[in-house]
Amino acid sequence: MNRLSLASRIDLNLATLLAGGVILWFVPATMKSYGIYVISFWLVMSIAAMGLNLTLGYAGLKSLAQAAFLGIGAYATALMTAKGGVFGPVWSWPAAFVASGALTFLAGVLLGFPALRVKFHYLAFVTLAFATLMFLVFRNEQWLTGGVFGFPDIPRPTLFGIQLNNDLAFFRFLLVVAMILSLAMWWLLRSPWGRAFQALRENPLRAASLGINLRTYTLLAFAIGSAYGGFAGALYAPMVEFIDPAPFAISASFVLLLTVVVGGQGYFLGPFLGAAFSYVLPEVLRVTGGLYLLIYAVLVLAMLLISPQGIIGIVEKFRETRRQKAAQGMRDGAKALLGTGS
């Protein structure tokens, strides 16, 4: 019974994902470039949040460096594909994309290995230090990253001989990559690996006694989560075509953490909802002038007070009450039928 309901929930996730993908393919055709930019931004940040959701929501590790991984991916892609970089345009975008993921995966392993050796929640402190250091590198190493003046002229990728300069074409390309990454994550979470991650979160002691190597699996979850940050960065750089250190600061990592929790940590679709809350809503609130961050913070607080399990938590609670009501109805019906009701 329990297994069945779990399976149906995951299939619901897949159905929502695929339906969402189809809708997103067609919807932006009518939008202006600003609208397309906003949903592109939302998709990219959803990928970064999805990685952090694996780290936080499934493996229960607190990483405060997801924006730094985003930055590593973005700068690595910029350096490898743009003319202005010290390396020059040496690689095509797909190669840079893979390299960004590999680089952040490696960084995750190198950071996680010593930190997780000591105690799991120390990863938070180590990632905090790493994120601060990376931000300083992005800002200070002007010869490499352009420093505060930024890194200009990052090219959009060329695919099958077509330059994706058109915003809509680039968005659809982004959507395809995001779908592939989401499906990979969906598959990962359903695979024995993903089940092991969840077992770790629910009951580490029991998981260990069932033969799951705690350290290896948590390390892997963190490294894969970080790699998703790198992938998102590889998409972010050509999307904005100009990067500076600001969006990769420590506060940006905090906002990503907030995004995952507000969306609903440990739920597959949580990051998409959270990213809408954290990255689309502020754009909508821009009409309020400088007050948008203030309103955003108030909304996050209200949201957390109402439902600490995030947006999906509300949906789940609603479904749970409906299920209970239905069960109660059936029980009442049975009672009436048997004539034992008072």
Add this chain to the structure above:
Amino acid sequence: MDQLLQLVLAGIATGSIYALAAIGFTLVWQTSQTINFAQGEFVMLPAILVLAAVKFLHAPLPVAVLLATGGFLLLFGLGFKRYLVDPMARHGVLPLAIATMALSILMKEAAKDGFSAEAQQFPSLVPAGSLNLFGATLSLRDIAIFLVAVVAITALQLFVTRTRTGRMMQATAQNPGVAKILGIPTERMILLTFLINAGLAVLASFLISPIYLAKFSNGEVIGTAAFIAAIVGGFNQVRGALLGGFLVGLVDNLAAAYVSSAYRAAVPLVLLVLVILLKPEGLLGRKEERTV
């Protein structure tokens, strides 16, 4: 040598402010498992409130100080506990920590939008003069900061260890269940730690703002420093937070002079990582203490 001495003394002065914030941080953590990511903003805000009271209510400075202190204790001592920590606490450490992150954004933005985005002068109680000590110049303000902080921390330490209320507070922190059975009003004790935390933040704010000016973004640096100080010293101890505060202040100042001003912000964090890798329970922490 003179320069080194001067840097060390200035580092101790800033360190004592970090220590004030770090002690509040650990107190609140001990009694209610709240990781307050808004601790830096707690130190930023009181000074802004004073200036706002002067500007908008045309209150004279002493009245403004009283108003700001009272308002802050009410809002971020009592209000913070009752309306944010209490409802969130039963959902675990993380949602509450995230909520304090949101609170920090809220406080920062409120200070920026409601008062000013510019750094503001904050009146100092101590004249700006300086003192010569073994060839090092030492500003009177630094000395005053150090003295006030040490007096405050000593008083707190005496209160916690020597008075009945203080011991009841300790008991609440160490084992709330047993404390309750023994008839200690644990809820009131927890509230007391939140009020002490707010009070320490007010003190730190009034001490640091004459030097660094009152600005909405001040909390970022102070918050990180307090956080590091608390962990380096040992999360569970007032003495540890004190040592951690001094250490972070020192390392921060020395790094700016001898390592590189561009990377100074990373140096205390490197210290943090080294400490947690080599001595995970903190410099003064004890292993057997409750883990969460």
